[in-house]
Amino acid sequence: MNLADALYQLTPSPTLLLLIIAAIALVESLALVGLLVPGVVLITAAASLAGHQELALPAIVLAAFLGAVIGDWASFWLGYTQHDRVTRLWPLSRHPEWLARGARFFQRYGTLSVFFGRFVGPVRPMVPLIAGMLRMSPRAFTWANIASAALWAPAYVLPGYLLGRTWQQLVDIPEGARPLLVALAAILVVLAVMFSWLRQQVGRTGRLYRLLASGARRHPVMRRLWLSQSAGVQGEVPLASWLLLILSLGGVSGWTLMVMQHGADGPLVMDSRLNALFAYLAVPGLEALSQALARVGDTYGVLALVLPWGGWLLWRRRFDALAHIGGGLGLIALLNTWGKAFFARPRPDTPDYLTGSLAYPSAHASTAVVLAGLAAAFIARELPHQQRHWVYWGAILFAMIMALSRLVIGVHWFSDLVGGALLGLVVCALVQLAWQARPRPALAPCPWTWLTLGSLALVAARIAWLPPI
Numbered sequence: 030m031n032l033a034d035a036l037y038q039l040t041p042s043p044t045l046l047l048l049i050i051a052a053i054a055l056v057e058s059l060a061l062v063g064l065l066v067p068g069v070v071l072i073t074a075a076a077s078l079a080g081h082q083e084l085a086l087p088a089i090v091l092a093a094f095l096g097a098v099i100g101d102w103a104s105f106w107l108g109y110t111q112h113d114r115v116t117r118l119w120p121l122s123r124h125p126e127w128l129a130r131g132a133r134f135f136q137r138y139g140t141l142s143v144f145f146g147r148f149v150g151p152v153r154p155m156v157p158l159i160a161g162m163l164r165m166s167p168r169a170f171t172w173a174n175i176a177s178a179a180l181w182a183p184a185y186v187l188p189g190y191l192l193g194r195t196w197q198q199l200v201d202i203p204e205g206a207r208p209l210l211v212a213l214a215a216i217l218v219v220l221a222v223m224f225s226w227l228r229q230q231v232g233r234t235g236r237l238y239r240l241l242a243s244g245a246r247r248h249p250v251m252r253r254l255w256l257s258q259s260a261g262v263q264g265e266v267p268l269a270s271w272l273l274l275i276l277s278l279g280g281v282s283g284w285t286l287m288v289m290q291h292g293a294d295g296p297l298v299m300d301s302r303l304n305a306l307f308a309y310l311a312v313p314g315l316e317a318l319s320q321a322l323a324r325v326g327d328t329y330g331v332l333a334l335v336l337p338w339g340g341w342l343l344w345r346r347r348f349d350a351l352a353h354i355g356g357g358l359g360l361i362a363l364l365n366t367w368g369k370a371f372f373a374r375p376r377p378d379t380p381d382y383l384t385g386s387l388a389y390p391s392a393h394a395s396t397a398v399v400l401a402g403l404a405a406a407f408i409a410r411e412l413p414h415q416q417r418h419w420v421y422w423g424a425i426l427f428a429m430i431m432a433l434s435r436l437v438i439g440v441h442w443f444s445d446l447v448g449g450a451l452l453g454l455v456v457c458a459l460v461q462l463a464w465q466a467r468p469r470p471a472l473a474p475c476p477w478t479w480l481t482l483g484s485l486a487l488v489a490a491r492i493a494w495l496p497p498i
Contacts, residue, residue: 043084050075050089051096054182058100058147058157073189080193089190094182097147101157101174108161143173145478147181191314270465274458281451288389288444289372296377300442304377307436319434324492326393326431331358331400333491337483341476349464350472354403357460361399364452365392378439382497391441391449397431398453399460406461411473428453 053071072093079089143160160170291297296304324330335354342351374389405424409417432450435441 043082046075046079046082046084047088047092050079050186051092054093054096054185055100055103058097059104069185072185073192076186076189077193080190082193086186086190090182090186093186094178097178097181098174101143101147101178102171104157105161105165105167105170105174108158109164109167110161143170143177145177147177148184187314187318191312191318270458270461273454274462277451277454277458281448281455284444284448284451285372285389288374288448296442297444300377300444303436303443304439308439315437319437320497321492322431322434323393323438323440324495324497325488326397327498329491329495329498330488331396333487334400334484336487337480341480345472347472349469350407353460353464354407356463357399357403357456358396360459361395361453361456362392364456365390365395365449368448368452374442374445376440377442380440383440388441388445389448390452391432391435391445393435394428394432394441394446394449395453395456397428398450399456401425401427402453402457403460406457407472408477411471411475 050072053075057069057072076089076093143156143165147156157170157174288297325334335358339351339355342348342354368390369387369392372387372389374387376383376386376388379386401424405420409420412420428450432446435446436443
């Protein structure tokens with residue numbers, strides 16, 4: 030008996046498992062208790078068991094949806110009926126800052142805080158409680174509660190469910206492929222952590238930035254150069270952008286030379302093994318998700334994502350920001366077109382809608398990096414330093430998922446993705462250096478919630494109605 034079969038025998042009955050998923054969703058959404066329960070870990074584990082047992086996905090999503098709705102309603106009722114007495118209950122009596130954090134979030138976003146608060150970990154269990162304490166309209170709360178739960182349930186259940194469906198394959202991976210899978214995961218994690226650490230170190234409050242500034246002051250030539258570069262945004266030398274440009278430009282040059290040298294011999298050994306591994310792990314649900322991401326990352330999808338934001342920038346007459354973002358997307362499109370024509374590298378698989386399209390560099394990977402990177406940079410600039418890392422981590426996650434989806438559907442080699450990502454970082458650095466060349470007014474206040482909803486609605490319409498290109 031293998032490990033997967035042993036886990037299958039430990040799985041509760043389908044009815045009990047659905048009740049467990051509903052209970053976890055309820056408890057995670059419940060005020061006070063939800064702060065102490067690792068709900069994401071528990072619901073991922075339960076959804077994995079459900080996927081391994083091949084329970085119907087709609088039933089699992091419905092169970093999580095009902096549990097989330099009931100949990101938020103219970104929290105709202107507690108705040109609505111108990112009001113100020115809630116502050117004397119444990120653990121809020123020991124941690125009043127939790128309540129203060131949720132109150133600031135609610136006061137900033139009003140009714141929309143109930144919708145978006147469900148997706149923000151530190152305030153998720155607190156917002157419904159505060160909404161009740163501040164006597165929010167029960168009808169308005171109900172609509173926000175149901176709408177947010179309808180999005181939250183599949184978002185939290187699907188990753189675990191997919192893991193459960195592929196668990197048998199993950200356990201039975203051939204011995205030669207296991208080190209490759211572990212190495213790939215380790216490389217992605219290490220690169221993400223290094224990027225995040227370097228970004229903090231080369232910021233104005235970082236230790237490396239202060240060390241370089243101290244050294245530059247000791248030499249007249251370096252001091253003049255440093256002062257000339259600090260005339261831009263917030264009087265800060267754009268050290269992070271310069272470092273990103275140098276590293277990514279060197280990286281894409283060296284990587285492209287390596288790919289060209291092996292071009293005559295076909296794909297790299299790493300490419301062939303990774304493509305075979307992803308083909309082995311592919312399941313219908315994961316392929317469908319990757320096909321949807323392929324539409325998000327094409328021309329129509331990118332236009333759908335940026336159209337609401339571009340319209341808002343036009344309305345605000347922020348032509349400078351619009352020109353920089355449009356210039357970045359236009360530049361990466363030109364570089365992708367030129368690169369594919371110059372290197373003429375065939376794809377591992379070419380579906381009908383990609384006939385005539387070549388592989389290197391990956392346009393989906395490079396465009397995702399530019400789109401997510403520029404969005405993170407502009408958003409983070411409006412946030413306090415201690416909150417900026419969350420924005421960059423979100424951008425890294427989006428770009429990684431978009432890139433790896435190309436391996437799932439088998440239309441790119443792994444080296445195509447790496448080359449595309451590095452090329453995208455070059456463009457991000459160039460746009461940021463151009464933006465930071467002189468002081469600019471803040472983009473805030475920005476109705477980011479409504480613009481985000483607009484982008485999601487347009488992307489959903491693009492996936493549903495327009496063919497892939």
